[in-house]
Amino acid sequence: MDLQHARAVAVEAAEAAGRLIRTGAGGALGVRAKGRSGDVVTDLDLASEKLLLERVLTAFPSHSVIAEESGLLGARDGEWTWLVDPLDGTNNVAIGLPAYVVGLALCRAGRPVVGVVHDPVAGQTWSAVRGDGALTSSGARLSAPYQPSPHGPLLAWTQGYTVARGDAVVRELKARLEGHARRMLQLWAPLLQWAMLARGDIDGFVGYRAEAVDLPAGALLAREAGIEIRALDGGPFAEGFGGAPEDRSFVAAHPRALPALLDLVR
Template sequence: MDLDHARAVAVEAAEAAGALLLDGTRGEVGVRQKGDAGDVVTDLDLASEELLAGRILTAFPSHSVITEESGLLGASGGEWTWLVDPLDGTNNVAIGLPAYVVGLALCRVGRPVLGVVHDPVTARTWSAIQGRGALAPSGSRLSASYRPSPHGPLLAWTQGYAVSRQDARACLLKSALELSARRVLQLWAPLLQWVMLARGDIDGIVGYRAEAIDLPAGALIAQEAGIEIRALDGGPFEESIDGGAGDRSFVAAHPKALPGLLALVS
């Protein structure tokens, strides 16, 4: 498998989908309810998903593709699986907030080896190949920075769709973050938070029962930029998408900032 070629295909597809989304958000966006938890889906999600899946399966017809809206497409049970988030930040788009991205991850036997995140609003793309570093939009290597503040860390929070407002653990975690952090961002676009962490714009992310689709691409980019990810108890974070990831709860930060963040969530 030529991962450089796969990255080129993924970047081109993500940028094409981004152009579609950017053009679509200039007009009226068709929005409808998705499930019983107040989530929504738009016509743009579906159009972007169709474009991305079509390009991937054309380039790699033997691969599996798992999309946020349609589920499994193409072959199943193979070595290579693509995860497609056609519009990460749908709820933002639905209310006219220009904070959304496109995400693609390629996994080999369940583990991410390639990640691409594209921001249509700023026309910027980040990517990473496992063990080969992360690339900034300029093409230079991306390296996470550590800049501690006397006013506390700037953190981001993300949680899965199934987490209810009555979830006691989630409430305790968010309360601890609000009490100790300088700010806690909840952008409704986890992949955007991952690239912010990789760039050094924020100091850490705490995730609680995160979604499988929008986790691997961003997490791989952050890790290849120097970010470390741990389970909430400080143990290893299982990256596999094949059911071994537990509840996908984690803390992610620069290695120098990680001990303080783990102490906070404990």
């Protein structure tokens, strides 16, 4: 398997989907409810996913795909599986907030080996191949800097859609983080927050029972940019898409910033 070729296919597909989304974002979106959590889906999600599936399966017809809206296509336990998030930030698009991205990950035996995040608004793409680093749109190496502030860290938060509003762990975690952070972002677009962490725009990222489809691409991008990711208790974190929701809770930061952040959430 040529992972550089897979990266190129994923980048081209994500950028094509991004053009489709940006063109359609100013028109009628066809917004409707999705599930019971208050989430929504739009016609843009479906059109973007259709394009991505066609590109990926044309290039890799023997691979399986797990897509945000379509679910599983192909064998559940196949060696190679693509994760497709056609529009991460749908709720933002629905209210006219220009904060959304397209995400793709290729996993081998459940572990991401290629990750791509494309921002249609900024016209930027970030991609990573396991063990070979992360790249910007221009082909430059992406390396997260360590730049502490005397006013506290700038943090981001995400949680899964199934997490209850009154979850006691969420209340405690967010209260501790907000009490120590300079700012805490909740953008409804976790892949965008992973890209911000990899670029050094924010200092740390905490997730509680994160969604499985968008986690691997962002986590791989951040790791390959030099970010360290741990479980909430400080133990190892596996950025795959399997396992229970509680296995997808994490703390991520530059290695020099991580100990202080872990002290807050342990």
